[in-house]
Amino acid sequence: GDSVTQMEGPVTLSEEAFLTINCTYTATGYPSLFWYVQYPGEGLQLLLKATKADDKGSNKGFEATYRKETTSFHLEKGSVQVSDSAVYFCALSGQNTGNQFYFGTGTSLTVIP
Amino acid sequence: NAGVTQTPKFRVLKTGQSMTLLCAQDMNHEYMYWYRQDPGMGLRLIHYSVGEGTTAKGEVPDGYNVSRLKKQNFLLGLESAAPSQTSVYFCASSASGRAHNEQFFGPGTRLTVL
Numbered sequence: 001g002d003s004v005t006q007m008e009g010p011v012t013l014s015e016e017a018f019l020t021i022n023c024t025y026t027a028t029g030y031p032s033l034f035w036y037v038q039y040p041g042e043g044l045q046l047l048l049k050a051t052k053a054d055d056k057g058s059n060k061g062f063e064a065t066y067r068k069e070t071t072s073f074h075l076e077k078g079s080v081q082v083s084d085s086a087v088y089f090c091a092l093s094g095q096n097t098g099n100q101f102y103f104g105t106g107t108s109l110t111v112i113p
Numbered sequence: 114n115a116g117v118t119q120t121p122k123f124r125v126l127k128t129g130q131s132m133t134l135l136c137a138q139d140m141n142h143e144y145m146y147w148y149r150q151d152p153g154m155g156l157r158l159i160h161y162s163v164g165e166g167t168t169a170k171g172e173v174p175d176g177y178n179v180s181r182l183k184k185q186n187f188l189l190g191l192e193s194a195a196p197s198q199t200s201v202y203f204c205a206s207s208a209s210g211r212a213h214n215e216q217f218f219g220p221g222t223r224l225t226v227l
Contacts, residue, residue: 006155032212043117043203043218044156051213089155093212099214101146101170103155 002027002094006104014112021075021107023090024066033057033066033073034091038106039048044089047075080111115139117219118166118205125225126194127221131163134189134222146171146216147179149200157201162187163210194226 007022030032032051036044048057050066052072057064062077073090090104120135136145143164148156158171162181176198178190178197191198201223205216 014183025140030212034215043207043220046215047215049215093214095212100158100161101156103157105155106151 001090002031002102002106003093004090004102005102007065007104007107008064010110011053013015013109015082015113016079017111019075019077019084019109020079021069021088021109023073023091023104024075025071025092027071027092027094029095029096032093033064033102034093035064035073035075036089036103038087040086047088068087073076074088080109082113085111086091117145117204117206117217119202119219119222120151121222123223125227126181126227128195130194131192132194132224133189133191134204134224135200136185136187136206136219137185138206138217141184141187141216142206142208143184144210144214145181146205146207146217147177147187147189148187148203149173150203150221151200159202165219170185171199180193194224196226197210198224200224 003026034049035047037047048059049058053068054064064075087106092102117138146161147159160179165184180188204219207214207216
């Protein structure tokens with residue numbers, strides 16, 4: 001079945017450091033891929049998405065490229081800020097699963113000044 | 114435009130008690146979902162609905178029931194709460210069943226079962 005494997009955390013970085021959070025997936029057909037962010041005490045918010053191979057999603061300095069050949073959707077940011085401290089979830093929506101999402105386990109990021 | 118709202122925000126139950134969590138959305142979305150979030154396990158789908166009057170089981174449906182009597186509301190019920198149901202519950206909605214649609218999430222309900 002469809003699934004997402006996400007880099008385990010927690011991750012602690014200094015401000016302005018480079019961030020990579022790895023995400024790989026297993027799916028049949030052509031899924032859509034998402035990154036969600038959860039700030040403390042809040043619900044999940046969409047950070048970015050990509051709906052077909054080689055698409056790059058971007059938002060707030062974050063980027064992720066849909067790589068079908070490596071079944072990956074790694075999240076990157078060139079210079080993190082303290083305000084980026086949150087939990088990040090990679091998710092997949094299968095081509096034929098009625099928009100049912102499969103989430104990774106989440107990666108907690110803490111950015112220290 | 115409030116998006117997705119959930120009631121209540123917090124609740125403490127004793128084992129065996131029942132309760133209903135309410136989810137409401139004002140985006141005219143067809144699909145609605147209930148998830149639970151547990152440490153180290155991400156979000157797991159409990160039940161979902163593809164339209165008014167419909168419900169379907171997700172990954173972890175046991176011990177829960179749902180109803181979608183109105184398009185904008187999706188109720189999650191616990192008939193006899195157990196400590197294993199201590200969790201944070203999230204409701205979500207999406208416009209349709211197309212894979213590219215994002216899901217919009219509510220703020221969550223933190224439930225503790227003693």
